[in-house]
Amino acid sequence: MMNDLSARQSEIVSLARFAGRVGVEELAKRYEVSAQTIRKDLNELCDRHLLTRVHGGAIVSSGVENIAYEARRLVAAAEKHAIGLAAAALIPNSSSLFINIGTTTEEVAQALSTHEDLLIITNNINVAMLLYKRPRIEVIVAGGAVRRSDGAIVGPSASDLIRQFKVDHAVIGASAIEADGTLLDFDYREVQVAQAILENSRHAILVADSSKLKRTAPVRIAHIGQVQTWVTDDAGDSPVRDVCRDRGVTIIEALPDGDDDA
Numbered sequence: 001m002m003n004d005l006s007a008r009q010s011e012i013v014s015l016a017r018f019a020g021r022v023g024v025e026e027l028a029k030r031y032e033v034s035a036q037t038i039r040k041d042l043n044e045l046c047d048r049h050l051l052t053r054v055h056g057g058a059i060v061s062s063g064v065e066n067i068a069y070e071a072r073r074l075v076a077a078a079e080k081h082a083i084g085l086a087a088a089a090l091i092p093n094s095s096s097l098f099i100n101i102g103t104t105t106e107e108v109a110q111a112l113s114t115h116e117d118l119l120i121i122t123n124n125i126n127v128a129m130l131l132y133k134r135p136r137i138e139v140i141v142a143g144g145a146v147r148r149s150d151g152a153i154v155g156p157s158a159s160d161l162i163r164q165f166k167v168d169h170a171v172i173g174a175s176a177i178e179a180d181g182t183l184l185d186f187d188y189r190e191v192q193v194a195q196a197i198l199e200n201s202r203h204a205i206l207v208a209d210s211s212k213l214k215r216t217a218p219v220r221i222a223h224i225g226q227v228q229t230w231v232t233d234d235a236g237d238s239p240v241r242d243v244c245r246d247r248g249v250t251i252i253e254a255l256p257d258g259d260d261d262a
Contacts, residue, residue: 008033009041013050016060021076023057052214059211076209078256079233084108086254087171087207087231093117095168098197099127101152101190102173104207106130112137121165123158123193125151142193154189159196170201172227174208176215181224181243184217194221206230213238224249 005013008031016022027038042058045051051058084107091097091112096119099105109127112118116136122128123142132139142158172194174183183206185191198204204227213236224230224240225247235241235251244251 005045006041009045012041013045016051016058021054021057021059022051025056027057052211054211054214059214076211076233079209079254080104080107082254082256083207083209083231083233084111086252087205088112088115090205090229090231090252091115091118091169091171095119096121096165097167097169097171098122098162098165098201099124099171100173100194100197101150102207104209105171105173108171108207119167121162121167123153123162125153147187147190152187152190152193154187154193156192159192162193162196163200165200167201168203170197170204172197172204172206172221174206174212174221175217177208177212177224177240178216179239181240181247183221183224185219185221186217188219191219191221198222198226203228208232210234210236210238213240223247 012022012027024035024038024042028035031038042051042053046053046058051060080103083104087108088111093115094117099109099120099122101124105124106126109130113131113134118137119140120127120131120137121140121142123144125141125146128139128141131137142153142161144153144155144157146153175186176184178184185194206224206227206229208230210233224243227249229250229252230244231252231254233255234253235244241251
C-alpha cells in the first residue's frame with residue numbers, strides 16, 4: 001500500500017506516525033506547496049486508510065497497534081485538557097476513585113491535584129507520579145508488569161487488586177468508539193483492568209475526545225451504556241449521541257479555552 005505513494009505522501013505518513021497528527025498549514029509550509037495540494041495528499045492517504053481526516057489536518061488511522069504514547073499526548077491536547085478539567089469537576093472531595101491508563105485520564109489526574117481527601121487506585125504509573133506527593137490524596141498503585149510503552153500496569157494481578165475495592169467513581173479512557181457505542185482498545189490485558197474498574201465503581205466516567213469516533217481498535221472493553229457519563233469535546237452528530245440518550249448516559253461537551261462555540 002505504501003509502495004505507490006509519492007515521496008511527499010510517504011514522508012507525511014511518517015511524520016503523522018511520529019507526532020500523532022499533521023496539519024495542513026504546517027505541511028504546506030514544509031513542502032512549499034499550496035494547502036489545496038496538501039489536502040489532496042491527505043484525502044488520498046485517508047482513502048487508503050493510512051490517515052484519518054480531522055479539522056485542519058489528519059491523524060494516524062489505528063488498526064491493530066496504537067500510536068506512540070508521547071505522540072498521543074500531542075493529539076487533541078487542548079481538547080484533552082478541557083475534558084480533564086470537566087471530568088475532575090464531577091468528582092467531589094472526600095471520595096474514592098479508579099483512574100486507568102491514557103493521556104486523557106492523566107489530564108483528569110492533573111486537574112484533581114487540588115482536591116482533598118481523595119483515595120485514588122490506579123494502574124497508571126504516570127497518574128501516581130502526578131499525585132503521590134499531594135498531602136490530601138492517597139494513591140494506591142496496582143501491582144504487576146509495567147508496560148514500557150506507556151507506564152500502564154497490566155495483567156491479572158492488577159485486575160485482582162482493583163476487585164478488592166468498591167469506589168465512588170471511575171475515570172476510564174478508550175482508544176476508539178464504534179458507532180454502536182462499543183468501546184475499544186489495543187491490549188487485551190488493559191481491557192481486563194478496565195472491565196474490573198467498571199464492575200467495581202458506582203459512577204463510571206468515560207473521558208474520550210471526538211477523534212476516538214474516527215478510530216478503530218481490535219479489543220472490546222465494554223459498551224458506552226455501561227458508563228454513567230461521557231466527557232468529550234464534541235459528540236457532533238455521531239450515532240453514539242443517540243445511543244447515549246437511549247441508554248441514559250449523560251454527555252458533557254467541554255470546549256478548549258479560546259473556543260467561541262457554545
